[in-house]
Amino acid sequence: MSAPGPAVRRAAAPERSAGPGVRRWRVRQRWAGQRLLLRWLRLPAAARVLVVYALARLFSAFVLAEVARFQEPSAWTPQDPGYADLLVLWDATWYRSIALDGYPDAVPLGADGDPVQSELAFYPLAPLLARLLVATGLPFAWAGSLVSLVAGAAAAVGVRALLHWALAARCTAGAARRGAWSAAVLLCVSPPSVVLQVPYTEGPALALLVAFLLLLQRQRYLPAGAVALALGLTRPVAVPLSAVVVVHLLLRARAGRRRGAVLSGREALRALVLLGCSGAAGLLWPAAAWLLTGRADAYTATMGAWRSGGEVVWLRPWWDVSQHVLGAVAGPALLVVAVVAYVAWLLGRRTAVLGADLRAWCLAYVGYLLLVLDPFTSLFRYLVLLFPLGALVGLHPRRRGALGALVLASLALQVVWTAWLWRFSPPADWPP
Template sequence: MPPIQRPDAGVTEIREERDVEPTSPLGVLGLQRLGGFLPRLLLAYAACRVVSGVILAIVATRQVPTGWTGPVVSYLTFTAQWDGQWYQQIALGGYPHRLPVDGAGLVQQNAWAFYPLFPLLSRALMDLTGLDFYVVGSTVSLVAGFVAAGAMGLLLRPRLGDRATLAVVVLWASMPAAVVLQVGYTEALAMALLTLFLLALSKRSWLTATGLALLLGLARPIAVPLAAVTLVAIWQRWHRRRDEPIERSEALSALAALAGCGVSGILWPAIAGLSTGRADAYTATMSTWRGSREIVPFTPWLDMSRYYFGATWGPVWLVTLFVLIAMLALGPWAARLGAQLRTWSLAYPAYLLVVLDPFTSIFRYLIPLFPLGAVLIGVGGHPRWSGWQQWARVRFWVLLGAFVIGQWYWVDVLWRFVPPSDYPP
C-alpha cells in the first residue's frame, strides 16, 4: 500500500464538480491521462476480495449443512445464504402473481421485497452459460464490485489525489460487511450503479445519470437521496450560468435526471402493484419483515435506542449519532469531497433514519457511505488541516486492521447460520 499523499489545495465548495470536458467517451468516464492509476486501484481491490474470500472459505468449514447449502457446504453454496436464497428463487422462478397470505389474510414474506435487476441479470447469465446461481450470482457481484471500485476511484481522484483515493477505496472494500460485494446479494451491483451515477453527475452527463437512476430503481430503493444529490448538481450548474450559459438541451437533460430519480423511487412498487393487482403489494410485503408489521418512520430507531440505552439516554445517543454524521459531512475535514458527495453523505443516512428498521443489517446499509472514509482517514480536508492529515497513514492502517477483524466477526457471527434460527446479516 503506497503512503497516503497530502491532498492538493484549491478545491472549493461552490466550484462545479466537473473535471474533464465530456466531449468523448473517455472524457465522460474520466479515463483520460489515468496512466497506471486504475490498474493499481483494481489490483488493490482484488487483494481486498482475496482477503474476504479467504475469510469466507475458512468460516464455510464451520457452517453446518442447511436447506440453503445442501448436504455439503462449499464456498459457493456458502455465498448464497439468507437473502441470497430469495434472489436464487427469483432467478429460477420469478415473482408470484398473487401475494401469499395466511389464514387470517395477512401477507406473508415473499419475493416482491427484493428488487429484480440482480436476480434477473443472474438468470440471463445462467441461461447463457449453463452455470447455476451459486456460480453466476457470486460472479455478478464480484464483477460489479470491480466496476464500483473503478468508478469510485475516478470520482474521488480529482478531489483527493491518487494515493488518498486508493486508500479510501481500499478502506471501503474492507468494511466489516464488504464480504457482500462477492456473494449472491445485490449490494455490489447497486454500488456500481450508484458510483457511476455520481460520476455521471460530476461530469454533467445528465442523460447517462437519468438511465443509471432508472436502473437503480430496479436494484436498490435509494431514489430519495439520489434526488437530493441531483438537485445540488443542478444548483451548481445554475450557479455557473453566467460564465457558461445553459443551453435548452442541457436544461432539459438536467431536468430529465431529476425526473429519473423520481421515477426510480416509484418504479418497483408500481411494477409490484400492477403485477399482483394490489397497489400496496411492495409496502405490504416489506412490512412482513417488521416485528410490528408496520412501516413507521423514525419509530424503529427510537425503539432500538431506548432498548439499548434506556428511555432517557436512548434518544440522546441517537441524536448524537446523527449530529456526528452531519459534522463529519459538513465540517472542514470534508471540504475536498465537494457539495455533491457531502450531500450524499447527509441525505443517505437521513433516508435510512426514515425508512430503515435498524438491526444487524445496518452494517450492510453503511456500505454506500464511502465518501466518509476520506474523513475518517483524514484526507478529505483543506490543506490548513495539515496536522490532522499528518496522521492519515496511521489512521488508515488502524481502521484497515479493525475492518478486517470486523469482516471475520460479520461472516462468522452474522453470515454463518446457526440453526434453528439466527440473526440475519
C-alpha cells in the same frame, strides 16, 4: 569532534562484522524492493485498484471457506457445506428463487390474510443478470457470485475515479491521488465487503451509484438519468438520489446567477430529464410489483412482513430501539446528539474537500436510513454505500499509519462479521 562512546561502538560493531557478501546481499534486497515499488507505481491506477480488489476477495473467500467448516446443517445448507453452499444463504435464497422461477403473480398471504415474506420485496436487476448466466448452464451460486464480483470490481475502480475527480478540484494533485486511493482500498477491505462476492445487490448498486455520481459531477445529465433508472431496479435508494440531484441543480443555478450565466434551454431540459428520472427511479419497482400482482401496495405491504410491527413505520424504530437499549431518556437523547454531530461534521470544513454532491449523498443516505430502516444488524452492510468518507483517511496528516491501521482492523472485523452474521445458526439468527 569527540570520538564515539562505547555504546555507539558496540552498536556499530555488528555492521562492521558483516562480511562483503552479506553487505552485497542487503544492497541487492534494497534494490529489489525499490524496483518492485517502482513497477507497482508505474501500473495504471485502475490496475492497482483491481489488484487490491482481487487480493481482498481472495481473503474473503478464505474466510467464507473457513466459516463453512463451522456452519451447522439447516434448511439452507447440507451437513458439510462448502464455499458454494455458503454463497446462497440469507437473501441470496430469495434472489436464487427470482433467477430460477421469477416473481409470484399475486401477493402471498398468510393464514391471517396478511402479506408474508416473498420475492416481491427484492429488486430485480441483479437476479435477472444472474439468470442470463444460469441460462448458460452455470449454477446460480456461481452465476450470482460472478455478477457481484464483476460489479464490485467496476465499483472499486469507479470509486477511485470519482473521488479523484471530486478532490482534484479542491486539493493538490498528490492529495487527490491519496484520498481516492484510500477510498477505493477501504471499500475493498471493509468488514461487510464479503457481499461483493455473494449473490447480493450491493455490488451492482455500488457500481451504478458510483457511475451516477461521476456523471452528475461531470454534468452529463442524460446518461446520469439512464443510470438512475437502472439503479431504481437494483436497490431502494432513489429518494436520497433525488435529494442529491436537487442540491446539485440548485447549487449550479446559484453559481450561474453569480457569474451571470443562465442555463441554456437545452441544458435546462437535460436537467429536468435528470430530475424526472431520479424521481421515477423510486417508483419503478413498486409500479412493476403492482402490474405483476394487480395490487397497488404489493411492494410496501410485502416489505411490512419483514418489520417487527408488520408495516413500514418512519423513524419510530430507531427511537424505540434507542429506548430499549439505553433507556427511555438517554437513548433518544444520544440518538439526537449522534445525528446532529454527524450532520455538523459532514457540513464542516474538514469534509468540504468532498464537494457538495458527495456530501449531499452522505447526508441524504443516512437520513433515508433513519427514516425507513429498522436499526438491526443489516445496517453494517448498508453503510458500504457511504464509501466517499473513506477518502478523508488519505487526507489525514498521518495518512500512512491511519490507512494501514484501518485496513488491518477492517480485515479483522471482516472475519468477525462473517463468522457472526453470515454463518446461520438454526433455527433463527440475526441477518447480515
